[in-house]
Amino acid sequence: MWIAVTAFGEFFDGALNSACYSYLGCDSGFFGYDAIEHFLFGFAAVLAIVWVCRKFPQYSILSTSYWKTGLVLVASITLIAVLWEIxxxxxxxxxxDIAHETLLDFARHINYLAQPSNIDTMGDLAFNLFGSLLAVLYINPRLQKFCARTTWL
Known part of the structure; x- marks a missing residue:
């Protein structure tokens, strides 16, 4: 699901605020189209990190404590999200400023900015956080079992 939404957004210009408006009626802001992308990224990234840590336990960042593991996973995804927004x-x-491209024109309803507003940025970060929190809750029983039998720490 995350791959399909991201592909529409990145390869078919669906995540651009002006392109998105004609298809979905959304605009830039807290609940813009890319909120779905960021939510699904947060969820998928937690699952990917847990999978990598299970596959390669010698490089794992997971702890034997479920709460510590959950905090590390959410913090890792939040760090990735902040770096993405930067x-x-x-x-x-x-x-x-350097290429002097016209990314914003209010008269023609053009908005090709990756960060059209502070509200959009905060929404992106919040939806990454929500997605990662939901993923940690979703994998709770499996992760607790995995943390209990882990002996590398």
Whole structure:
């Protein structure tokens, strides 16, 4: 599901705020189209990290304590999300200030900014956090069993 939503957003310009508006009626903001992408990323990234830690236990960041493991997973996803938003900020700054591209035109309803507003950025971070929290709750029984039998720490 996350791959399909991200592919629509990235490869078919569905996540661009002006392109998204004609299809879904959404706009930039806290609940913009990319909120779905960020929520699904948070969920999928937790599952991916747990899978990698099970596959390669010598490189695992998981603890024997469920709560510590949950906190590490949520914090890791939040760090990735913050770094992603910083990258979007650098992209917009480069394209606007150095490349002098027209990314924003209110008269023609064009908004190709990766970060159109502070509300959009906060929504992106919040939905990454919500997705990762839901994933930690979803894998709770399996993760507790995995943490209990882990002996590498």
């Amino acid at each position: 990258g979007e900020c650098f992209r917009d700054a480069y394209l606007l």
